[in-house]
Amino acid sequence: MASAQLFLNGARVTREFRDALFDQANRAGITPNEFVITAAAEKLKRSGASFPGVFRAGDLPEFGRAA
Numbered sequence: 811m812a813s814a815q816l817f818l819n820g821a822r823v824t825r826e827f828r829d830a831l832f833d834q835a836n837r838a839g840i841t842p843n844e845f846v847i848t849a850a851a852e853k854l855k856r857s858g859a860s861f862p863g864v865f866r867a868g869d870l871p872e873f874g875r876a877a
Contacts, residue, residue, distance in 0.1 A: 816847070 823831075835845035854861060 818846070 831845065832842050835842040838845060840848070851861070
């Protein structure tokens with residue numbers, strides 16, 4: 811499966827939001843971009859979207875089950 815660049819331009823957030831995002835990404839040991847993409851993938855999965863090729867099985871917790 812081919813990969814594609816993802817450019818998120820024009821996003822403006824408060825300094826406090828940015829600081830919280832960077833802090834949580836750092837705590838998770840990933841980049842802020844990876845943190846945001848993971849959060850988006852979790853929301854897409856909850857809504858029933860299917861998107862093979864981005865994550866491997868087990869990368870995202872099963873919703874409705876304790877992780």
